Amino acid sequence: MSLSARKTHIDSLAISLLLACCMFWGFQQVLVKATVAEVAPVFQAFVRFALATVAVAAWCLWRGVGLSGAGEPAGATRAGLLAGALFAGEFACIYLGLQYTTASRLTVFLYASPFWVALLLPRFIPGERLQGWQWLGLAAAFVGVGLALGDGLLGHASTALPKGWLGDLLGLAAGLMWALTTVVIRTTPLARVAPAKQLFYQVAVSTAVLPVLSLGLGEAWVWQFSGFAWGSLLVQALVGAFVSYLAWMWMLAHYPATKISVFVFLTPVFALLFGALWLGEPVTPGLVAALVLVAAGIVLVNRRPASGIGVQH
Secondary structure, eight states, X not given: OOGGGOOSSOOHHHHHHHHHHHHHHHHHHHHXXXXXXXXXXXXXXXXXXXXXXXXXXXXHHHHTOOSSSTTSOTTHHHHHHHHHXXXXXXXXXXXXXXXXXXXXXXXXXXXXXXXXHHHHGGGTXXXXXOOHHHHHHHHHHHHHHHHHHHHHHTTOTTTOOTTHHHHHHHHHHHHHHHHHHXXXXXXXXXXXXXXXXXXXXXHHHHXXXXXXXXXXXXXXXXXXXXXXXXXXXXXXXXXXXXXXXXXXXXXHHHXXXXXXXXXXXXXXXXXXHHXXXXXXXXXXXXXXXXXXXXXXXXXXXXXXXXXXXOOOO
């Protein structure tokens, strides 16, 4: 299917891929948290993206996508390095945050990223300014994030974690960095680079940055992992950072972005369900209300003419 054959509706193939991606992204947050006990968080992210870099590079070479900056628009390489640095920062916040808060709570904050996009992108692309009803959605998302944060700060007996507030703030920072990555991709020459090359910049820079951060944090680099840990890392790298991200980018190139983006809001629901079923994480009324408000608000904000969206997590 070529770019000239873009579809105007979501067909059964797209629905199947979207449901699979969203379910995996929700499961992945829980998988990361389950692996943190054995593999230090930032070190875990480093190993994941090192494996993904090899996979994405092999894909690019097989598809004839050059890995050097030759032939790219002027400024694309600098923008790619910036996007990669933001991407690395985002995942550092995610992996560190999962030490302090639950997977379902962190996912609420992470998937508030479109809220940040709605605030930041119009400053660079005037056509992205919000309309009246979209501001209503923005307000709903803001209330939802505040509700989830307040739920942790109040320290209810069922959700109290020693540094839960820190995990929440790290999740919020991760969502902001995700939004900034989207802004860089949308507003710089990087937008004219092949999607696989955009992904390569992000995973390759993460592979370079994350080990430095890991060592700076004093994390122990232990390679004697259990079979579960190695399996988790391989799944995160090959299914998460490679297959699912490429599938998402392929869908952005062939289907209306606004229609497929609505499916992303299933991800926090899946994370909540997997967190409850596997890790026994509490599902409080406040968290459920936050999920509903954030999802409803972001859907309203994103119901605008199709536009590019950055990599999803």
